[in-house]
Amino acid sequence: MTISIDPQKTNNESLQPKGWLRYFSFSLDHKVIGIQYLVCGFIFYLIGGTLASAIRIELASPMSDFMPRDVYNQVLTLHGTIMIFLWIVPVVNGAFGNYLIPFYVGARDMAFPRLNAVAFWLIPPSGLMLVASYFVEGAAQAGWTAYPPLSITTPQSGQIIWILSVLLLGGSSIFGGINFIATIIKLRRPGLKLMQLPMYCWAMLGTSLLVVLSTPVLAGTLILLSFDIIANTGFFNPVLGGNVVVYQHLFWFYSHPAVYIMVLPAFGLVSEILPVHARKPLFGYTTMVFSIMGIVVLGLVVWAHHMFTSGTPPWMRLFFTIATAFIAVPTGIKFFNWVATLWGGKISINSAMLFSCGFIINFVFGGITGVALAQVPFDIHVHDTYFVVAHFHYIVYGGTVFIIFSSIYHWFPKVTGKMLNEKLGILHFIITFIGFNLCFAPQHWLGLNGMPRRVAEYDPQFQFVNQISSLGALLMAISTIPFLINVFLSVRNGKNAGDNPWNALTPEWLTSSPPPVENWEGEAPLVEEPYGYGKEISEQK
Amino acid sequence: MTTLDSSKEIQKNNSEVNETHEDFRMFGLITFLIADGMTFAGFFAAYLTYKAVNPLPDGAIYELELPIPTLNTILLLVSSATFHKAGKALLKDKNSDSQKWLFFTAFLGIIFLICQLFEYFHLPFGLTDNLFASTFYALTGFHGLHVTLGTLMILIIAWQSRINGGRLTSQNMFPLEAVELYWHFVDGIWVVLFIILYLL
Numbered sequence: 195m196t197i198s199i200d201p202q203k204t205n206n207e208s209l210q211p212k213g214w215l216r217y218f219s220f221s222l223d224h225k226v227i228g229i230q231y232l233v234c235g236f237i238f239y240l241i242g243g244t245l246a247s248a249i250r251i252e253l254a255s256p257m258s259d260f261m262p263r264d265v266y267n268q269v270l271t272l273h274g275t276i277m278i279f280l281w282i283v284p285v286v287n288g289a290f291g292n293y294l295i296p297f298y299v300g301a302r303d304m305a306f307p308r309l310n311a312v313a314f315w316l317i318p319p320s321g322l323m324l325v326a327s328y329f330v331e332g333a334a335q336a337g338w339t340a341y342p343p344l345s346i347t348t349p350q351s352g353q354i355i356w357i358l359s360v361l362l363l364g365g366s367s368i369f370g371g372i373n374f375i376a377t378i379i380k381l382r383r384p385g386l387k388l389m390q391l392p393m394y395c396w397a398m399l400g401t402s403l404l405v406v407l408s409t410p411v412l413a414g415t416l417i418l419l420s421f422d423i424i425a426n427t428g429f430f431n432p433v434l435g436g437n438v439v440v441y442q443h444l445f446w447f448y449s450h451p452a453v454y455i456m457v458l459p460a461f462g463l464v465s466e467i468l469p470v471h472a473r474k475p476l477f478g479y480t481t482m483v484f485s486i487m488g489i490v491v492l493g494l495v496v497w498a499h500h501m502f503t504s505g506t507p508p509w510m511r512l513f514f515t516i517a518t519a520f521i522a523v524p525t526g527i528k529f530f531n532w533v534a535t536l537w538g539g540k541i542s543i544n545s546a547m548l549f550s551c552g553f554i555i556n557f558v559f560g561g562i563t564g565v566a567l568a569q570v571p572f573d574i575h576v577h578d579t580y581f582v583v584a585h586f587h588y589i590v591y592g593g594t595v596f597i598i599f600s601s602i603y604h605w606f607p608k609v610t611g612k613m614l615n616e617k618l619g620i621l622h623f624i625i626t627f628i629g630f631n632l633c634f635a636p637q638h639w640l641g642l643n644g645m646p647r648r649v650a651e652y653d654p655q656f657q658f659v660n661q662i663s664s665l666g667a668l669l670m671a672i673s674t675i676p677f678l679i680n681v682f683l684s685v686r687n688g689k690n691a692g693d694n695p696w697n698a699l700t701p702e703w704l705t706s707s708p709p710p711v712e713n714w715e716g717e718a719p720l721v722e723e724p725y726g727y728g729k730e731i732s733e734q735k
Numbered sequence: 736m737t738t739l740d741s742s743k744e745i746q747k748n749n750s751e752v753n754e755t756h757e758d759f760r761m762f763g764l765i766t767f768l769i770a771d772g773m774t775f776a777g778f779f780a781a782y783l784t785y786k787a788v789n790p791l792p793d794g795a796i797y798e799l800e801l802p803i804p805t806l807n808t809i810l811l812l813v814s815s816a817t818f819h820k821a822g823k824a825l826l827k828d829k830n831s832d833s834q835k836w837l838f839f840t841a842f843l844g845i846i847f848l849i850c851q852l853f854e855y856f857h858l859p860f861g862l863t864d865n866l867f868a869s870t871f872y873a874l875t876g877f878h879g880l881h882v883t884l885g886t887l888m889i890l891i892i893a894w895q896s897r898i899n900g901g902r903l904t905s906q907n908m909f910p911l912e913a914v915e916l917y918w919h920f921v922d923g924i925w926v927v928l929f930i931i932l933y934l935l
Contacts, residue, residue, distance in 0.1 A: 305759055372766045380759035406770045411777035418781070418873060427862060427869040429781070435866045437789050440781050447777070 220315065222307035223711055227314050228293030229609065232602075234314075235285035238321055242276035243671060245269050250633075250667035253660050258650035266650040267335035268328060268352070274338030275356065278456070279363045280321045282594055286459040287405075288314065288370055290601055291398050293609070294466075295374060297702035297709075298392045300383025300718035305376035313369035320362035327355035337648060339445060342430035342438050346422050353423060357416045364409045364416075367455075371405030374398050383718045389483070392700050392724045393476060396483050397462025400490040404451040404458075407494065412448035415441060439504050446497035454493040456590055458486060460597035461528055464550050467597075467604050468532055470698040471547040472539030475725040478531040485524030492521045502573045511570045518568035525561060529554065545619030549600030552627050556592025560585055563638065578648075581641025587634045599626070599677070606681075607695045611707040612688030618680040622673055629669025636663050700724045764913050768920045771881075775924050778877065779931055782870045786935075795865045803854045804933050807847050811882075811922045814843035818889075818915050828905050830898050837893035840918070844886035851879050871932065878928055881921045888914045 216226055217233070248269050252260040261269070292310065296303055304310045327333045334356035336345035345353050378391070378399045419441065421427045428434025430441040469476045476482065498506060498514040506514075532554060541547060563585040567573050576582065599622070606614050636659045641647075645656050652660070694703040701721045705714050821836035860868040892910050896903040903910055 306763055309763075368767075368770050372763050372770070375766055376759050376763045380762055381756060406766055407773055410770045410772075410774040414774040414777040414877075415781075417877075418778075421869070421873065425862060427873075428866055429869055429873075434863075435789060435792060437785060437866075440784050443784070444777055444781060 231289035238280035245273035316366035371402035393465035394462035415444040450497040474539040477534035488524040546603040553596040560588030579641035584637035607691030625673035633666025
């Protein structure tokens with residue numbers, strides 16, 4: 195199992211391909227794996243974005259004239275699955291987690307480097323399989339939730355490929371989660387206490403607990419669903435005596451925590467970015483830690499708020515409404531903490547800061563509609579309408595994707611040693627922010643007025659608002675262009691960043707940019723105060 | 736704990752820095768087994784819900800015969816004990832004793848699987864007959880898959896504990912400890928499964 199290492203060489207760099215080729219190899223370096231996750235995820239983001247554009251083009255007119263209805267169903271299924279399982283989850287956990295966590299705990303690599311590489315290399319094949327299923331009798335048509343009986347009655351091959359692909363991605367996610375838990379708990383540098391860790395470590399610890407506890411349940415459920423499709427059993431098929439609601443319970447037992455799997459790491463990342471660019475310590479570190487753990491515990495017991503219209507008994511409605519409303523408390527604490535971090539700070543208005551502030555605005559809006567949706571009478575009114583679509587895009591795009599971009603602007607100098615162009619970055623932010631709100635804010639109105647989601651055709655009275663939404667989607671598509679230009683230009687000709695362009699105090703900035711293999715030349719530094727801003731001037735001089 | 740491959744590796748990589756860290760492979764395995772346990776928990780929850788809310792069609796109430804599963808429970812519990820004996824023997828450097836106990840454990844695992852198959856062939860219902868039948872086969876089949884994998888792993892470490900050239904020694908106990916923990920986990924799941932599926 196162990197690779198034999200030439201004692202003359204002091205690191206295993208000699209075993210890996212050099213330069214860009216190492217990004218295509220089975221590399222064990224956590225930084226290479228992090229970049230592999232990020233770039234792979236971004237490619238799938240472009241594919242998923244193209245599918246989203248196709249959806250918005252179709253919805254610009256009330257009739258299904260751009261594509262046939264069954265193709266529309268395939269497109270929306272692939273859009274949801276790709277964006278969740280191949281872009282948000284791998285990037286916000288895998289990419290930033292792999293790159294940053296070893297730095298934050300003062301380690302040279304993750305706890306299980308080989309498992310880490312296996313976890314990444316499960317993603318490209320399953321992603322390709324999912325995309326390829328479109329060309330084999332058509333992709334899955336049952337939405338990313340794959341509710342039976344719809345998923346049992348639609349064409350089988352696409353649905354089975356979808357299940358297989360999601361199972362592999364779930365496996366990748368579990369392997370990653372095990373690795374993060376072991377790294378954060380066990381691989382901390384001697385002398386580094388848990389309560390001294392940067393907040394992203396806590397967020398990833400909470401996320402990984404959710405991954406390990408809930409993803410296996412989805413795997414079991416999908417195995418039963420595949421039996422229903424292939425072997426003609428009746429677990430979820432009412433015709434054969436089965437029970438569709440059991441599927442919904444098991445599915446949402448994973449898929450509600452999945453929302454926190456997508457959003458908690460973003461909470462952690464924004465807690466790293468705001469103090470650096472506001473030059474202030476993170477406000478309320480301890481309350482942040484306890485709210486993350488509170489969200490983890492509550493996040494496991496709120497799943498049935500997705501099922502208020504599935505014949506849920508009254509006691510269950512009551513319990514899940516209250517539990518969901520309670521989640522607003524720890525989340526609210528975190529938001530007040532971020533605002534308090536910014537309050538009175540010496541704020542630099544740069545791309546990373548702008549995207550983080552955009553995140554706060556969008557997420558508060560998505561959070562408020564979330565609390566509204568937890569109330570049974572309101573939920574029954576807007577269930578399966580565009581109000582729900584608007585709500586979760588405010589959480590997942592307005593929240594997490596904004597933070598992914600913010601993090602790219604923040605850590606790009608560390609990863610490449612070059613600065614990104616600020617003007618293009620601000621342009622990117624402005625177009626994204628306007629496009630995003632133009633696209634999704636009107637959908638609240640559509641939902642409240644009764645436009646159902648997941649349909650290719652709709653009542654012509656909604657046409658004008660849908661066209662505004664499509665215009666916003668167009669802006670969002672355009673916003674990718676300045677970003678891509680910025681990245682490609684800056685990698686080649688960007689200004690040299692130096693080791694610590696932001697004067698940040700977290701450990702990853704205390705090594706060279708880009709960091710060497712195994713992270714530090716000597717011993718890992720002990721950072722006891724990752725957010726000690728305001729003190730550093732007196733200490734340095 | 737035991738001497739570690741991974742710590743040796745790190746020492747080699749940074750000969751000037753000379754760093755070591757504790758063994759956390761067992762920690763990783765425990766985390767994985769918690770995840771695996773959640774899969775079973777999902778299946779059990781589905782089964783109990785079906786039992787509570789989904790009535791079977793008329794005349795489809797099947798009483799399961801108890802002798803074979805009871806024998807299987809005893810087999811697995813004994814195999815847990817024999818595995819423990821193997822570990823103790825290896826710790827005292829009695830490799831051939833350890834190997835004998837491991838082969839005996841694997842033998843018990845194979846007998847378990849044969850009994851399970853015997854039961855499958857003599858049951859009065861098939862996979863698709865009704866909801867209870869499907870859940871029964873899914874649960875016991877998924878557990879049987881775990882037993883199969885466990886048995887294969889026991890055979891591999893039994894081969895590795897051979898006296899000449901085997902990797903498994905009292906200095907390198909981790910493979911045995913890991914498979915032992917997995918085997919105890921599979922046994923524990925069977926006891927829960929036996930109570931829920933056969934006795935309740």
